[in-house]
Amino acid sequence: xxxxxxxxRYKITEKSQAVAFWCDPISGHATLYWYRQILGQGxxxxxxxxxxxxxxDSQLPKxxxxxxxxxxVDSTLKIQPAELGDSAMYLCASTHLSxxxxxxxxxxxxxxxxxx
Amino acid sequence: xxxxxxxxxxxxxxxxxxxITCSHNNIATNDYITWYQQFPSQGPxxxxxxxxxxxxxxxxxxFIPADRKSSTLSLPRVSLSDTAVYYCLVGGRIxxxxxxxxxxxxxxxxx
Numbered sequence: 325x326x327x328x329x330x331x332x333r334y335k336i337t338e339k340s341q342a343v344a345f346w347c348d349p350i351s352g353h354a355t356l357y358w359y360r361q362i363l364g365q366g367x368x369x370x371x372x373x374x375x376x377x378x379x380x381d382s383q384l385p386k387x388x389x390x391x392x393x394x395x396x397v398d399s400t401l402k403i404q405p406a407e408l409g410d411s412a413m414y415l416c417a418s419t420h421l422s423x424x425x426x427x428x429x430x431x432x433x434x435x436x437x438x439x440x
Numbered sequence: 441x442x443x444x445x446x447x448x449x450x451x452x453x454x455x456x457x458x459x460i461t462c463s464h465n466n467i468a469t470n471d472y473i474t475w476y477q478q479f480p481s482q483g484p485x486x487x488x489x490x491x492x493x494x495x496x497x498x499x500x501x502x503f504i505p506a507d508r509k510s511s512t513l514s515l516p517r518v519s520l521s522d523t524a525v526y527y528c529l530v531g532g533r534i535x536x537x538x539x540x541x542x543x544x545x546x547x548x549x550x551x
Contacts, residue, residue: 328483359541365543366527366541366542366543366544367484367527367541369540369541413481415483415484417483417484428474428486428489429476429484429486430486431482431483431484431485432483433482433483434481434482434483436481
């Protein structure tokens with residue numbers, strides 16, 4: 325069964341350092357999402373891509389976060405500089421085009437970030 | 441996007457049927473109702489989706505009344521492994537539309 329891949333699974337970084345996360349969605353999935361989940365809380369959508377275009381980044385802290393999906397396939401989320409409050413699980417999800425199909429989002433295993 | 445309201449937490453015992461209700465008073469005509477399950481340190485997993493009346497799969501049932509302003513996820517005969525957070529989402533099958541995950545319902549199944 326196809327899966328969303330994410331790396332690294334765990335990352336420890338010091339405050340003010342740069343960190344990057346990678347996501348490879350299920351082949352053929354045009355829509356890609358990056359979520360942040362602080363321990364014990366719900367999911368916060370950071371950015372949504374449709375192919376290589378950003379559809380929604382209204383919740384992305386643009387002074388320190390950036391995201392790209394250059395060829396409309398895999399994606400990278402970067403934080404620079406990292407802050408203590410960025411410690412969280414970063415989840416990537418993908419889904420195929422809508423229409424009469426199920427709108428199920430497929431999630432990757434996530435990257436657990438700890439900022440010290 | 442339709443806002444949803446769910447109980448923050450629920451407790452149940454093994455073997456019982458669990459019903460989690462979600463309110464979505466401003467659901468739109470083309471909105472579908474989707475439920476996800478999330479275990480600790482994992483991404484959410486799709487459980488079930490419906491538009492009206494009743495939908496059943498091998499994992500759960502989803503009951504949607506005629507006015508569609510609420511929905512109920514039913515988990516038959518829960519086990520300890522059903523302990524998780526359950527999210528209710530409402531949205532249409534529109535190209536590029538995103539869905540909003542609320543805080544979800546934390547279900548604890550006790551032995």
